[in-house]
Amino acid sequence: MEDDKYSLELNVAVRVVHMACSLCQKVQKGLLSSTSFVQFKSKEDNSPVTIADWSVQAMVSWILSEIFGSQNISIVAEEDVQTLSKPESAGLLEMVVNTVNECLSEAPRFGLKSPAQALGPSQVLEAIGRCNAAGGPLGKHWVLDPIDGTLGFLRGSQYAIALALIDNAEVVIGVLGCPNYPAKRNWLVKHEQQSHAVPELSVTNPGIWEEGCILYTRTGSGEAWMQPLVQGDKKLVWPNSARLVRVSSIQDPALATFCEPVEEANSNHSFTAGLAQAVGLRKKPLRVHSMVKYAAIARGDAEIFMKFARAGYKEKIWDHAAGVLLVQEAGGVVTDAGGRPLDFSKGMYLEGLDRGIVACSGVKLHEKIIGAVYASWDSSNL
Numbered sequence: 001m002e003d004d005k006y007s008l009e010l011n012v013a014v015r016v017v018h019m020a021c022s023l024c025q026k027v028q029k030g031l032l033s034s035t036s037f038v039q040f041k042s043k044e045d046n047s048p049v050t051i052a053d054w055s056v057q058a059m060v061s062w063i064l065s066e067i068f069g070s071q072n073i074s075i076v077a078e079e080d081v082q083t084l085s086k087p088e089s090a091g092l093l094e095m096v097v098n099t100v101n102e103c104l105s106e107a108p109r110f111g112l113k114s115p116a117q118a119l120g121p122s123q124v125l126e127a128i129g130r131c132n133a134a135g136g137p138l139g140k141h142w143v144l145d146p147i148d149g150t151l152g153f154l155r156g157s158q159y160a161i162a163l164a165l166i167d168n169a170e171v172v173i174g175v176l177g178c179p180n181y182p183a184k185r186n187w188l189v190k191h192e193q194q195s196h197a198v199p200e201l202s203v204t205n206p207g208i209w210e211e212g213c214i215l216y217t218r219t220g221s222g223e224a225w226m227q228p229l230v231q232g233d234k235k236l237v238w239p240n241s242a243r244l245v246r247v248s249s250i251q252d253p254a255l256a257t258f259c260e261p262v263e264e265a266n267s268n269h270s271f272t273a274g275l276a277q278a279v280g281l282r283k284k285p286l287r288v289h290s291m292v293k294y295a296a297i298a299r300g301d302a303e304i305f306m307k308f309a310r311a312g313y314k315e316k317i318w319d320h321a322a323g324v325l326l327v328q329e330a331g332g333v334v335t336d337a338g339g340r341p342l343d344f345s346k347g348m349y350l351e352g353l354d355r356g357i358v359a360c361s362g363v364k365l366h367e368k369i370i371g372a373v374y375a376s377w378d379s380s381n382l
């Protein structure tokens with residue numbers, strides 16, 4: 001691949017994810033210091049959505065459209081515009097518009113351009129609504145999860161901003177913003193081990209997770225990079241102390257750490273406990289919200305990520321695209337539970353996914369897990 005292929009896209013994607021992280025940190029501080037619940041609603045599937053989800057989607061959509069042209073661009077993203085367009089949501093919409101404008105006014109700090117005038121409500125709704133592309137096998141599609149792990153975001157815990165570019169069904173760029181995941185080596189594992197002693201992010205202890213990180217990669221590069229977030233009013237000066245990250249070299253299951261979703265509703269914890277026992281994993285699972293689990297594998301903080309959703313649940317491409325490429329380019333392996341690559345060619349869902357998702361730091365661990373799935377599936381109730 002030519003060295004500069006997708007380099008403009010990657011550069012813009014990293015900058016806009018930095019902006020999104022800054023936006024989310026501000027909203028999260030507001031959420032945590034307020035008893036008001038007006039800032040979030042429940043979606044039809046009962047999952048939460050906050051003003052930060054809509055604001056990030058509007059802001060990223062506006063920036064990408066300005067740079068690549070709103071006519072040429074296809075964006076597949078999680079949030080729709082229905083709830084926010086209703087007359088009874090006028091208050092929410094106003095908060096979103098203010099949040100978007102506040103964030104866009106800071107674009108120059110991140111090397112991007114602000115709008116000449118503040119955006120109005122209709123422009124913000126249009127920017128959110130423009131992200132309703134269907135994806136598919138042909139052409140370029142941006143894939144955005146404005147806040148992955150919204151539950152983690154509301155709990156003051158881990159969440160991620162995920163932006164990927166798919167070109168002819170191949171994920172070619174992956175960027176993950178992890179505002180509560182410090183760049184320090186092994187932070188997540190240490191933190192979880194001491195979690196009974198370390199309070200969660202709270203009004204009384206707002207600084208505990210202040211320094212997050214951004215991970216990014218390009219297909220075929222064999223490299224994944226990490227930058228710290230830009231603190232306070234500082235400017236993003238490229239490459240912003242970027243350093244290479246790499247998957248862990250641990251191959252012995254007894255020493256390996258495995259991650260999985262926090263919520264039992266999102267992944268079957270007893271099935272993964274059975275797999276863990278079958279392959280000889282000894283450590284307790286590291287339960288973490290959001291695609292930060294993929295970041296943990298790519299950074300070498302953990303060796304295995306497994307997710308087995310209930311039968312009938314269809315995984316969405318925005319929950320995986322950026323994380324999958326990061327793990328692969330950092331040296332790891334990601335497949336479905338049948339050992340096949342994930343298929344990003346079928347629109348917004350990972351159609352045809354076999355049972356679950358298994359991401360590992362290396363092929364040996366991966367083979368063991370897939371083998372254990374085959375050995376134990378028929379006796380499971382899944």
Ligand SMILES: Nc1ncnc2c1ncn2[C@@H]1O[C@H](COP(=O)(O)OS(=O)(=O)O)[C@@H](OP(=O)(O)O)[C@H]1O
Nearest residue numbers: 147148149150261262263265266288289290309313
């Ligand atoms: N029922 C069910 N089964 C499986 N997966 C589901 C389900 N419902 C939701 N989701 C998707 O899971 C995303 C959150 O995944 P996490 O790994 O963060 O889960 S957890 O919060 O740690 O339990 C979450 O992403 P966000 O909505 O962006 O937070 C969902 O897309």
Ligand SMILES: [Mg+2]
Nearest residue numbers: 145148149319
């Ligand atoms: Mg998500």
